[in-house]
Amino acid sequence: MEAVLAGLFGLLIGSFMNVCISRWPDEKSVVTPRSHCPKCNALIAWYDNIPLLSWLLLRARCRHCQAAISTRYPAVEALVGVCFYWICRDGISPSALKTCVFVAMLVGLIFSDLETLLLPDELTIGGCVIGFALSAVSPIADNIFATLAAAAGFAPATRVAAFGEAALGGILPAGIFWFLGWAFEKLRHKEGLGFGDVKMIAMIGAFLGLRGALLSIVLASVTGSIVGLAWIWVTRKDASTYQLPFGAFLGAGAMLTALAGQEWYWRMLI
Numbered sequence: 001m002e003a004v005l006a007g008l009f010g011l012l013i014g015s016f017m018n019v020c021i022s023r024w025p026d027e028k029s030v031v032t033p034r035s036h037c038p039k040c041n042a043l044i045a046w047y048d049n050i051p052l053l054s055w056l057l058l059r060a061r062c063r064h065c066q067a068a069i070s071t072r073y074p075a076v077e078a079l080v081g082v083c084f085y086w087i088c089r090d091g092i093s094p095s096a097l098k099t100c101v102f103v104a105m106l107v108g109l110i111f112s113d114l115e116t117l118l119l120p121d122e123l124t125i126g127g128c129v130i131g132f133a134l135s136a137v138s139p140i141a142d143n144i145f146a147t148l149a150a151a152a153g154f155a156p157a158t159r160v161a162a163f164g165e166a167a168l169g170g171i172l173p174a175g176i177f178w179f180l181g182w183a184f185e186k187l188r189h190k191e192g193l194g195f196g197d198v199k200m201i202a203m204i205g206a207f208l209g210l211r212g213a214l215l216s217i218v219l220a221s222v223t224g225s226i227v228g229l230a231w232i233w234v235t236r237k238d239a240s241t242y243q244l245p246f247g248a249f250l251g252a253g254a255m256l257t258a259l260a261g262q263e264w265y266w267r268m269l270i
């Protein structure tokens with residue numbers, strides 16, 4: 001029952017994420033103006049704004065001007081709804097709520113990157129802050145910060161250790177990627193990795209910790225190279241100018257890590 005409610009709530013959050021995806025990359029407010037058709041500007045009535053249902057009933061067209069409504073709208077709503085249902089399948093808990101927030105933000109980042117190649121700061125930097133804060137309610141299961149602190153002769157309090165774990169995950173992988181991107185730019189005189197990707201890695205690390213961030217990066221790099229090369233081959237695009245939406249792959253990797261756990265991966269390595 002709790003899972004069904006969470007799933008329905010996820011549809012609403014998905015609907016809100018659609019507004020963010022449409023507006024944040026253009027630096028527009030998500031509060032005002034009210035939702036309107038991008039083609040004819042007609043305001044969208046509440047009964048035409050019900051997640052999934054309205055899109056189906058309107059047969060994917062604006063009621064006023066018949067302009068097509070992108071399948072991204074129902075896709076994002078369904079995806080967030082299904083994820084919330086899955087995350088809360090054993091009931092609603094602080095850790096489930098944290099994962100729901102994380103996944104909703106990742107869906108926003110994935111679709112922003114696919115549509116505009118932009119990763120809005122509201123989700124990357126905002127996500128860093130939220131992930132760091134939520135580590136107090138639902139600590140990251142890593143024990144890396146505490147181990148390092150113990151090796152240095154400190155015994156941090158539980159709360160401090162929880163923040164330390166999130167800070168370590170948020171800073172270390174992003175710092176390494178920022179340095180690699182900077183070095184690549186100095187050597188090759190072109191941008192290899194956007195700064196948006198670096199901020200997104202920091203956001204993932206603040207939610208998942210060091211190990212989860214590393215696994216997300218591994219998954220993104222493997223799937224990104226395979227899909228990117230296949231895409232260039234199928235569409236015959238110019239490989240030297242093609243820009244891979246790496247943030248979308250990072251987002252998918254982080255979602256898999258958050259939804260399926262990561263022990264399978266670390267066990268495979270040992």
Ligand SMILES: [Zn+2]
Pocket residue numbers: 037038039040041042062063064065066067
């Ligand atoms: Zn219209």
